[in-house]
Amino acid sequence: MPSSPPPAARLRGSGPVLPAVLFVLAGMIAPLALMLRTSFDRFDPETLIVSALTLDNYLRFFETPFFREVLGRTIAISALSTAICLILGLPVAYYLARFPTGAAKSRLLMLILVPLLIGNAVRTSAWMLILNDHGVLAAGLARLGISGPLGLMYSASGVMIALVSVLLPFMIITLNSVFEGIETTLEEAAGSLGASHLTTMRRVVLPLTLPGVLAGCVLCFTLSMNAYATPVLIGGPKFHMMAPTVYQQITEAMNWPFGSALAFVLMGMTLGLTVGLTLAVQRRYRRWMA
Amino acid sequence: MSDVVLDRVAKHYGATVAVESMSLRIGSGELVALLGPSGCGKTTTLRMVGGFVPLSSGLITVGGRDVSALPPSRRNMGFVFQNYALFPHMTVAQNVAFGLEMRKLGRAEIETRVTGALERVRLGAFRDRYPRQLSGGQQQRVALARALVVEPDVLLLDEPLSNLDASLRQEMKIEIRQLQQALGLTTIFVTHDQDEAMSTADRMVLMHRGRVEQAGPPAEVYSRPRSAFAAGFLGVANLVPGRMTRMDTGSDTGRGDGFVTRAGPVLRLRGHRSIQGDCVLALRGEEVTLRTGQPAGDENALSGRVALATFHGVAIEYHVETEAGLRLVARVPAPGVGGPEVMAHGAEVLACWAPDAGVLVAET
Amino acid sequence: MIRFTYAAIATIVIGFIVLPLVLIVWMSFFSNPILSFPPEGYTLDWYRRAWSMSDFRGGFFTSLQISLCATVLALVLGIPASMALVRGSFPGRDTITTLLMAPMLVPAIVGGSALFVFYLEVELLSGVQVAGRLAGLIIAHGLIALPWVVKLVTTALTGMNQSVEEAAASLGAPARVVFLRITVPMIWPGVVAGGLFAFVNSFIDLEKSLFLVGPGRTTLQIALINYLEWNFDPTIGAVATAQITFVTLLLLVTSRYVKLHRAF
Ligand SMILES: Nc1ncnc2c1ncn2[C@@H]1O[C@H](COP(=O)(O)OP(=O)(O)OP(=O)(O)O)[C@@H](O)[C@H]1O
Ligand SMILES: [Mg+2]
Numbered sequence: 001m002p003s004s005p006p007p008a009a010r011l012r013g014s015g016p017v018l019p020a021v022l023f024v025l026a027g028m029i030a031p032l033a034l035m036l037r038t039s040f041d042r043f044d045p046e047t048l049i050v051s052a053l054t055l056d057n058y059l060r061f062f063e064t065p066f067f068r069e070v071l072g073r074t075i076a077i078s079a080l081s082t083a084i085c086l087i088l089g090l091p092v093a094y095y096l097a098r099f100p101t102g103a104a105k106s107r108l109l110m111l112i113l114v115p116l117l118i119g120n121a122v123r124t125s126a127w128m129l130i131l132n133d134h135g136v137l138a139a140g141l142a143r144l145g146i147s148g149p150l151g152l153m154y155s156a157s158g159v160m161i162a163l164v165s166v167l168l169p170f171m172i173i174t175l176n177s178v179f180e181g182i183e184t185t186l187e188e189a190a191g192s193l194g195a196s197h198l199t200t201m202r203r204v205v206l207p208l209t210l211p212g213v214l215a216g217c218v219l220c221f222t223l224s225m226n227a228y229a230t231p232v233l234i235g236g237p238k239f240h241m242m243a244p245t246v247y248q249q250i251t252e253a254m255n256w257p258f259g260s261a262l263a264f265v266l267m268g269m270t271l272g273l274t275v276g277l278t279l280a281v282q283r284r285y286r287r288w289m290a
Numbered sequence: 291m292s293d294v295v296l297d298r299v300a301k302h303y304g305a306t307v308a309v310e311s312m313s314l315r316i317g318s319g320e321l322v323a324l325l326g327p328s329g330c331g332k333t334t335t336l337r338m339v340g341g342f343v344p345l346s347s348g349l350i351t352v353g354g355r356d357v358s359a360l361p362p363s364r365r366n367m368g369f370v371f372q373n374y375a376l377f378p379h380m381t382v383a384q385n386v387a388f389g390l391e392m393r394k395l396g397r398a399e400i401e402t403r404v405t406g407a408l409e410r411v412r413l414g415a416f417r418d419r420y421p422r423q424l425s426g427g428q429q430q431r432v433a434l435a436r437a438l439v440v441e442p443d444v445l446l447l448d449e450p451l452s453n454l455d456a457s458l459r460q461e462m463k464i465e466i467r468q469l470q471q472a473l474g475l476t477t478i479f480v481t482h483d484q485d486e487a488m489s490t491a492d493r494m495v496l497m498h499r500g501r502v503e504q505a506g507p508p509a510e511v512y513s514r515p516r517s518a519f520a521a522g523f524l525g526v527a528n529l530v531p532g533r534m535t536r537m538d539t540g541s542d543t544g545r546g547d548g549f550v551t552r553a554g555p556v557l558r559l560r561g562h563r564s565i566q567g568d569c570v571l572a573l574r575g576e577e578v579t580l581r582t583g584q585p586a587g588d589e590n591a592l593s594g595r596v597a598l599a600t601f602h603g604v605a606i607e608y609h610v611e612t613e614a615g616l617r618l619v620a621r622v623p624a625p626g627v628g629g630p631e632v633m634a635h636g637a638e639v640l641a642c643w644a645p646d647a648g649v650l651v652a653e654t
Numbered sequence: 655m656i657r658f659t660y661a662a663i664a665t666i667v668i669g670f671i672v673l674p675l676v677l678i679v680w681m682s683f684f685s686n687p688i689l690s691f692p693p694e695g696y697t698l699d700w701y702r703r704a705w706s707m708s709d710f711r712g713g714f715f716t717s718l719q720i721s722l723c724a725t726v727l728a729l730v731l732g733i734p735a736s737m738a739l740v741r742g743s744f745p746g747r748d749t750i751t752t753l754l755m756a757p758m759l760v761p762a763i764v765g766g767s768a769l770f771v772f773y774l775e776v777e778l779l780s781g782v783q784v785a786g787r788l789a790g791l792i793i794a795h796g797l798i799a800l801p802w803v804v805k806l807v808t809t810a811l812t813g814m815n816q817s818v819e820e821a822a823a824s825l826g827a828p829a830r831v832v833f834l835r836i837t838v839p840m841i842w843p844g845v846v847a848g849g850l851f852a853f854v855n856s857f858i859d860l861e862k863s864l865f866l867v868g869p870g871r872t873t874l875q876i877a878l879i880n881y882l883e884w885n886f887d888p889t890i891g892a893v894a895t896a897q898i899t900f901v902t903l904l905l906l907v908t909s910r911y912v913k914l915h916r917a918f
Contacts, residue, residue, distance in 0.1 A: 013742025016734035017750055020800065023731055027797045028757050028765060031772035035764075038771055092667045095660040108668070109915045114902050115671050117851075119858030121875040122894040125882055126674035129681055129689045132886075136677055139691035168671050173918045185375035188342050191362035192369040193389030193440060197656050203388070207379045226761035228861045233882055243763040247864055250767050260771065263764045270761060285379065 039260035057261035074242040078224040081163045089171035097179030116169035120229040127162035154236035171216045178212025214281045218274045225270045242266045292353045292443040293318045299348035308334040310500035319474040323487035326497035332480040368437030370447045376421040383417035389440035407439035427458045445477040521572035527619035528573035555614040560645035573648035575621030581640045589642040682891025700892040713877035721856040724795035732803030740811040758801035762861035770865035786868020799852030810844025843912040
């Protein structure tokens with residue numbers, strides 16, 4: 001006779017998760033909680049932190065045009081580079097997914113996967129040699145008779161170019177696995193019913209990839225909202241985005257309360273925007289998914 | 291006219307040959323079943339007709355028009371996939387309407403035709419469901435409606451019944467056949483089930499290793515297989531290898547041909563086509579009778595013992611190990627339908643069959 | 655025609671991703687005193703120089719040490735947890751899975767700064783210094799590594815057909831033998847992939863370590879960034895080439911055993 005197991009049995013097997021759970025609680029949840037608390041404290045140049053319960057740090061952030069601008073710039077650059085990654089990534093991911101399985105396909109996938117795991121520092125420094133005024137791009141253009149300073153280093157467009165290149169593999173790999181999961185017979189069915197390739201993509205394939213598109217966009221957006229190396233190295237000291245600002249407030253200004261508030265604004269914005277996007281997309285595919 | 295002609299169609303994947311050389315004409319309004327063992331190239335052939343697989347060589351025409359180079363979207367064929375390939379994010383009605391939208395029909399017309407098509411497959415009440423909310427048989431019917439609603443020139447079905455249970459398969463088989471006849475649709479139906487092929491098709495095409503092994507009306511192919519492979523695939527239980535010899539000094543009952551089996555005994559044949567050299571006597575289990583007394587007339591008779599008996603409802607199959615070294619299968623009516631009493635394992639019997647029973651077929 | 659269009663786009667986009675890396679490898683052999691184009695000649699001096707600089711050489715070994723420790727930590731914590739999450743029958747498994755995966759979702763900058771503030775508070779309270787110490791970095795990197803192990807090992811476990819184990823048991827194998835001869839070999843690719851991604855993601859981490867490095871104890875990524883702040887010579891190229899080679903080799907070797915792109 002089936003009956004619900006006694007409580008002891010229901011807990012059976014939970015022991016091995018405890019160390020990992022404690023590790024994450026101590027290493028991530030507790031620091032985040034403390035940081036949240038710190039963001040309500042007050043800063044004092046002498047003693048650094050004065051215990052308080054105030055919203056001053058958040059108010060200061062939203063009242064200072066400079067910080068508002070930094071946040072706006074970060075969101076704009078992230079949204080734009082995510083969109084570009086999506087547009088460039090879709091055809092590549094689809095091409096790879098439909099590439100006949102074999103050694104050639106594995107090699108192509110490695111070309112995406114290896115850069116993804118090379119690290120931001122190296123990949124961004126590689127872009128520095130391309131974008132700087134004595135770099136590869138300038139030399140190439142000079143050969144074509146176009147000379148003069150490029151002005152890409154220390155500019156928003158330079159940051160965007162490098163950011164898109166750094167983030168593209170994340171988008172492609174995510175989208176690729178989604179495309180792999182879509183049966184080719186669906187495309188063939190659409191084709192035999194008279195749909196052209198583009199119509200098939202628009203009406204059949206893309207709606208089915210929506211969850212994957214969402215995952216890819218959330219990943220790229222989060223990474224670019226929190227990008228550090230690219231804005232610092234390509235953008236230079238006068239180009240401000242959120243992540244370097246958090247770093248600067250916490251380690252250089254030693255203003256932990258304000259830095260904590262900044263970090264939470266950054267995390268809140270990232271989460272808020274991605275959750276909003278997720279809900280908007282989910283409303284469209286919930287009907288046939290579950 | 292929308293007859294389909296395959297002219298020496300071939301498909302190679304690198305070194306593997308999926309379809310070696312297929313020549314075949316499917317008449318307008320005819321239902322042809324492509325039958326054959328796994329891997330013989332049925333799906334590949336069908337997909338080449340549908341336009342999903344480019345030909346390595348050869349030509350496919352529909353109503354005299356060469357379609358070999360046309361993309362699927364311009365062939366006006368209805369394709370029913372083995373896994374149905376319903377669009378999961380569209381409702382039943384949206385799935386069926388898709389092909390009509392591609393043909394840029396007006397809203398009202400699409401609506402009436404979708405409703406009509408769904409009525410025809412008895413799914414009118416399910417129009418707003420999503421595919422995952424349907425049973426296998428219902429999904430199958432949606433796939434059928436979606437393929438038919440565009441009024442294709444040719445209907446292509448790739449093992450459409452293989453995911454259904456036995457009774458549903460029976461039902462859908464009849465339904466497909468009735469629809470096809472009502473619409474007069476030129477149809478190619480891929481299956482690896484000979485019963486399915488025989489009961490639905492006007493003509494049966496048996497494939498083997500990327501070639502047509504034998505083609506013809508089901509009754510003809512069934513009763514006159516031309517090769518040991520065809521006979522075996524069509525369920526002939528006894529394939530006895532040997533060679534023909536002329537035998538002028540037959541028994542009293544008349545002259546006949548002799549068949550020297552590889553196992554030893556010489557069998558009596560009458561009225562068989564003559565095949566030179568090594569060949570195979572294909573003898574259906576039904577053609578073999580088991581006796582305990584004397585053989586009747588000029589029957590071939592081999593004595594032996596029952597080695598195995600399997601029950602099949604209306605019939606029992608006995609595997610008889612003969613003293614001559616041949617193992618024969620006899621299919622006799624079960625006691626419940628007027629057959630003899632069940633014989634015990636090891637019982638001594640005489641396996642008998644008439645000299646004109648069975649067919650001689652080429653060895654390969 | 656359609657295929658050709660896709661192939662063309664793919665070539666351009668993949669070029670956009672890969673070409674900068676090819677260029678930096680090439681330029682690491684230039685004899686130009688600053689990174690510039692075209693080459694004035696070729697030399698191996700930058701490699702010698704990179705090796706002689708304690709920031710880079712020390713950074714490499716520090717990174718190696720941290721990443722190896724973090725990977726071992728993540729495997730030790732992550733494998734039993736994954737087994738329990740997939741096979742166990744206790745309430746809240748979904749929540750716990752989300753919790754263990756969370757360090758991957760929390761932005762590294764936020765996680766790193768929180769850990770930094772936390773370490774300093776702990777130090778204020780207890781006098782134990784963690785920030786700027788190896789232990790502090792290993793904890794931070796263990797948090798980078800753990801989600802990868804959990805993700806890939808649970809995937810391997812759920813993807814595994816459990817009737818295979820039942821088959822082994824019904825053939826007379828005791829539980830321990832079933833585990834060692836059936837379960838372990840079947841989830842092994844997941845463990846290898848988990849360990850690899852844990853190691854590499856820890857090795858290349860920049861943002862989380864930023865806050866936690868101390869004087870004389872920098873990771874390779876931070877040494878690179880610091881150097882770039884004041885210098886722009888092919889030494890960078892030499893270090894980058896070394897890292898590219900290192901990661902590529904690791905991936906190539908592992909990719910013979912596991913389908914790495916499935917990890918995402
Ligand atoms: N894309 C492909 N690449 C390489 N070989 C293929 C490909 N498609 C089919 N083949 C090979 O061609 C042969 C015929 O395959 P096909 O799918 O047509 O067989 P089938 O008769 O439909 O078999 P089944 O009854 O199992 O569906 C097989 O040997 C198969 O391995
Ligand atoms: Mg097939």
